[in-house]
Amino acid sequence: MNRDPVFSLQPARGWLPWVALAPVLAVLFVALPLLGVSLLLERLSLADAGGEPIGFAGLVAFLLLPFAAITLVVLAWVRFVERRALATIGLASERMCPAYLRGHALGVATAFAVVATIWAAGGFNAHGYASAFGSWAGLARIAVLLACFVVQAGAEELLFRGWLLSALGRKFNAIVAVVVTCGVFAFVHYGPGQHWLMTLNMGLFSAFACCLALDSNHIWGVMGWHAGWNWLLATGFELPITGLDVGVPAMIVSLTPHGPAYLTGGADGPEGSIVCSLFFVGATVILTRRISRRRAAVR
16 A cells, blocks of 8 residues: 655654554544643633533633644644654645635635525524624624634644644555544544534545645645634524534524524534535545546646
8 A cells, every 4th residue: 555645755753653543642632632621621610510611711711722732732742753844744834824814715605605505495594684793792702713713723623634644644545544534533523412414524524624635735724714614603693513602693694593403403503414514525526536636647
């Protein structure tokens, strides 16, 4: 089986984890910071016993602290254990700002298109437009959440599409690296009682994100896409994102689910909708064909 360094041919000067160990490390890189921060937030009355954030301050702390810790852990691991250049985990320095901003804009546009499609199919009822603009406090919270999702989404992309995808690619080919990364990503996002369609969509999203990173040969664009997607879903429509209600007024339109859960996503929000499934499958197919054509042309 051919190995694929994924982002960069630069060698690792340190120790690369064994194939079976890399997914375990990815889970630990998520679980340990989340557990530690959850205990801290519970002690500070910013989270309940189940780790769910309490109030807006708890939400901000939940989105910033553990994911900032995940970022530092991954960067430290790459720098001091594997001794790899940042370009090998998709952090190429060329045109990073334009790539990030373009990805962010695409993520916002995609979130809007998915919600609009569900709405047009009869999945939502509207009851008020742009209510956030009647409250300075609401707008301030939306701005804070933009920064929070930049940190949260960036950490997830750095860990999964940056480190794990590239670590596996150096041992196997890109296809195996993508499949394993998708499985680990879906696993860490699984919760008790989660609907099977939501679990499926987590894996499909990861496949799309992996292909987006492989197509661009860096993770700046997918980091921006993920942040823009999360931010608009959370603040644009008063709908839950991955089951989490951020409690801010809608920037665009206030919507309530009206229809079957497979269409609206139910308590999980639009990310649990069949519309999301279709988008991720279609986008992944398009990106896969582009990647295959480009690699065939190189050969």
